[in-house]
Amino acid sequence: MIGRIKATILWCWRLLSSPAATLSLGFLTLGGFVGGVMFWGAFNTALETTNTEAFCTGCHEMRTNVYEELSRTVHFSNRSGVRATCPDCHVPHQWTDKIARKMQASKEVWGKIFGTINTREKFLDKRLELAQHEWGRLKANDSLECRNCHSMGAMDLTKQTERAAEIHTRYLLPGKATCIDCHKGIAHDLPNMEGVDPGWKVPADLLGKTAYHEWHDRAKLASYLSKAGTVALDD
Numbered sequence: 066m067i068g069r070i071k072a073t074i075l076w077c078w079r080l081l082s083s084p085a086a087t088l089s090l091g092f093l094t095l096g097g098f099v100g101g102v103m104f105w106g107a108f109n110t111a112l113e114t115t116n117t118e119a120f121c122t123g124c125h126e127m128r129t130n131v132y133e134e135l136s137r138t139v140h141f142s143n144r145s146g147v148r149a150t151c152p153d154c155h156v157p158h159q160w161t162d163k164i165a166r167k168m169q170a171s172k173e174v175w176g177k178i179f180g181t182i183n184t185r186e187k188f189l190d191k192r193l194e195l196a197q198h199e200w201g202r203l204k205a206n207d208s209l210e211c212r213n214c215h216s217m218g219a220m221d222l223t224k225q226t227e228r229a230a231e232i233h234t235r236y237l238l239p240g241k242a243t244c245i246d247c248h249k250g251i252a253h254d255l256p257n258m259e260g261v262d263p264g265w266k267v268p269a270d271l272l273g274k275t276a277y278h279e280w281h282d283r284a285k286l287a288s289y290l291s292k293a294g295t296v297a298l299d300d
Contacts, residue, residue, distance in 0.1 A: 112167070121151035126182050134253045141252075154210050154252060155199070162209065193256035200245055208244035215244065
């Protein structure tokens with residue numbers, strides 16, 4: 066056994082000590098390492114560059130339409146000074162989800178090339194279709210980008226209006242609805258909503274009255290949150 070190990074070590078030494086092999090293996094290893102570092106650095110730099118608000122608003126289609134609308138909302142300017150940028154709401158934070166979103170969004174390059182929404186009139190004509198794409202995406206991922214900042218477990222329902230607290234308790238806590246179901250148009254103007262369910266309609270039994278919110282009791286709220294998703298609405 067010892068002799069076999071020595072023979073293997075000697076064979077490796079001869080292989081690595083011969084000039085031709087040393088140069089080929091050395092350059093291959095070093096070249097692969099340097100190439101890998103350069104590729105990853107370039108890829109990550111490009112990814113981060115395309116994930117900034119400056120990049121998103123670099124084209125006039127975004128800058129003169131949706132960005133101007135965003136600048137008039139609470140997500141842009143508020144008492145706490147926390148601003149949500151374009152990628153905060155439209156790009157997932159997790160790396161794998163982010164890559165998938167980037168690949169999905171690559172088709173938007175064609176829209177830029179062919180001027181699909183390069184005028185205000187074209188943008189307004191396509192607005193409902195574009196909005197429905199985003200609503201559908203956020204519905205499918207359970208409002209993932211919203212939840213990057215907004216956590217149901219961190220909400221103090223006692224500081225919400227009674228109607229909002231009631232609706233959140235009935236639908237959001239048990240998972241019967243997700244953020245985008247009700248919160249459309251919170252950062253941008255809504256398209257023509259004729260024939261479209263806005264999602265934020267008040268339940269029929271709450272119309273015309275102010276309902277006391279049973280979960281204002283913090284102990285009850287904590288208990289409910291600990292069992293969220295498994296508790297019946299009437300519990």
